[in-house]
Amino acid sequence: MKVAKRTFDAVIVGAGGAGLRAALQLSEAGLKTAVLTKVFPTRSHTVAAQGGVAASLGNSTEDNWHWHMYDTVKGSDWLGDQDAIEFMVKKANEVVVELEHYGMPFDRTDNGKIYQRPFGGHSQNYGQTPVSRSCAAADRTGHAMLHALYQRNVRANTQFFVEWMAMDLIRNADGDVLGVTAMEMETGEVSIFHAKATIFATGGAGRIYYSSTNAFINTGDGVGMAARAGIPLEDMEFWQFHPTGVAGAGVLITEGVRGEGGILRNAAGERFMERYAPNLKDLASRDIVSRSMVTEINEGRGCGTEKDHVLLDITHLSPETIMKRLPGIREIAIQFAGVDPIKAPIPVVPTCHYQMGGIPTNYKGQVIVPKDGNPNVPVAGFYAAGECACASVHGANRLGTNSLLDLLVFGKSAGETVVADFQSGQLTLKPLPDDAADVSLARIARLETQTNGVEVNDVRLDMQRVMQKHAGVFRFADMLKEGVTKILEVAERAKHTQIKDKSKVWNTARTEALELDNLIEVAKATMISAEARKESRGAHVRDDAIDCAETPNGRDDKNWLKHTLWYSEGNRLDYKPVNLQPMSADVEPIALAKRTY
């Protein structure tokens, strides 16, 4: 079968915050760039971010990047790489101010500066008191950001391929990345996008869990493509459960609600976070708040007839504050929880929200893999940024507002690296192998001809239930072991998915089947990496990790202060050291300590 081929300097997969930020860099430098996206850019999931983007602007309270760095390293439970973290927090002011210049409608302080609010885990003076670091546009920061970035790309004449789904990564015999195959959803035709540089900005895979704040489209496409092409995935056992998803619906309620003064209460009306985090209380980091909530529920202090949730209370805030700072939350609570938060508290439960792990990269956005004894060798022509990548700045637990910062800083950084590599002549168009599209065509052909197969829906639901039950907020040694067996069974069945819809035109059944292939890679990586990590760290907490002086909170630095690398082939695990050394001499390494809030 003949496959159409298009040639570009660079191809970017994904048009959320990271992809659009990278695209801007490339378009403005004059590179011939294709941005592939399976949804119109402003429909990408960055649009759903609510509470803000972190930057130590210090507009309301004194702040500096040193404090932000400390909070991020501590939040990561020391699994974050300190060079990448230093890079990110130092760049924060620059990338946020740029956005303002692009037209982003930030809220304002009385003196006209960008409005900032407190957020979980962000503090003044190395953990002492909450700091206002989250730059916000009401509770629609992601929407305002994504639209501003898209608009700036319209100005820069970026070339988009809208509703094109990337299918597989193309590599040559040396392992260099040469582009991707992609399917135009309107026609079902597969094309090759041949490029000197390929940037993945495909977001996370929160849909591996049954209960998720994530959009339908968050199926880990880039992560799955990378894994199938032999790239290892880093730290996939670490998933963030956001404390406040609407009970039953999963829809996100921003931490900004607590930043504005919201309080979590149990069935007795008690502000229980005072017991778990005496200092930052409701604004402790997300892993801690989520575990505290589940503990309350497990110990019988949950709310409602099933005692299966807790309440997020803002009834003590003035209606004016709620209407001005949290208007979107009020809409969501009325729509999805059936309560007006001005009058009644919102029922919430911890809900899968964010993938801390991903495709391993350095702070320049280059994808790095182990080779000849060096754990961090760049893959020629391959870059990644945003939630699909693992830089690693979030380590074992991400702080709220650091995700929007991550996609701005590393989207830009990946773009700058590609532009620099392009201008220095380092990037060349390498010849395509003859079989460049074969894998993708075979996947399509299998779906055409599969008989006696299994329904995509059934397999996906089984995967989501296994993940939810076996790799949730609290993890248990025996459940993880059983989880590995079960997820491998599900993965086996996923090879035989069958669809009834055979149309070439806008075949969403086929799209969902292809997405499931990506989800399955992520689910396997998560379960297998989690089963193997015999300690508690950040969002990964197991029952058999002992809290004692040597392993505080069950964290075993002697044996487990290292990044996991999972390879799809043979489900092989490898590990590499965490970089505890900052990038510059401006700051001392943040020394290991027990995490309390």
Next chain:
Amino acid sequence: MSSKRTVNFKIYRYDPDKDDKPYMQDISVELEESDKKLLDALVRLKAKDDSLSFRRSCREGVCGSDAMNINGKNGLACLTSMDEIAQPVTIRPLPGLPVIRDVIVDMTQFFKQYHSIKPYLVNNDPAPERERLQSPEDREELNGLYECILCACCSTSCPSFWWNPDKFVGPAGLLAAYRFLADTRDQATSERLDNLEDPYRLFRCHSIMNCVDVCPKGLNPTKAIGKIKDMMVRRAV
């Protein structure tokens, strides 16, 4: 209310690969108690018949993917409650745009009009080191404008847009135009007004206000259009 209930649908179906022409399909589906919104019901229907095609993503009313015509009125499936909906639930594609398949429409013309108003901030002063200042009151002017999710419910409910989709910018595009006209940081006011000074682009709006009626975000394009018309008049005198 019992935990399970059956809901009847009439859905516009068209697959150019196999259908000569569109038809309305009668189909019913049993909903689970957790199926609260129309989108939940459509996902349930799709599990029964995987050929049913529609766009969806965030399922919380912020991405703008799942706009469709629901019982004769444009809206988002994810924000439409199944509790009070009249049966059979009649689902059609957004009116006035070419249908690609089922309720998936070709939105090229809609985005072309959005792009035509130069939807980006223009400020040619050298970028300062820090943020440009804007008072809270000036920022307030953008409320009700910047929240648009480009779902196209408004423009595809507008008779003027149906008649002249190539010439009339339509409510979504004009709301975006005023979003930049109202921004104290933007310097392209006169170019923006020039760009709309034409018998069609702006002035085809006859204040029918269908756009206001259907906007799932509660925005008011008609009011914004009125403000642009005011600006036109003020600069003429």
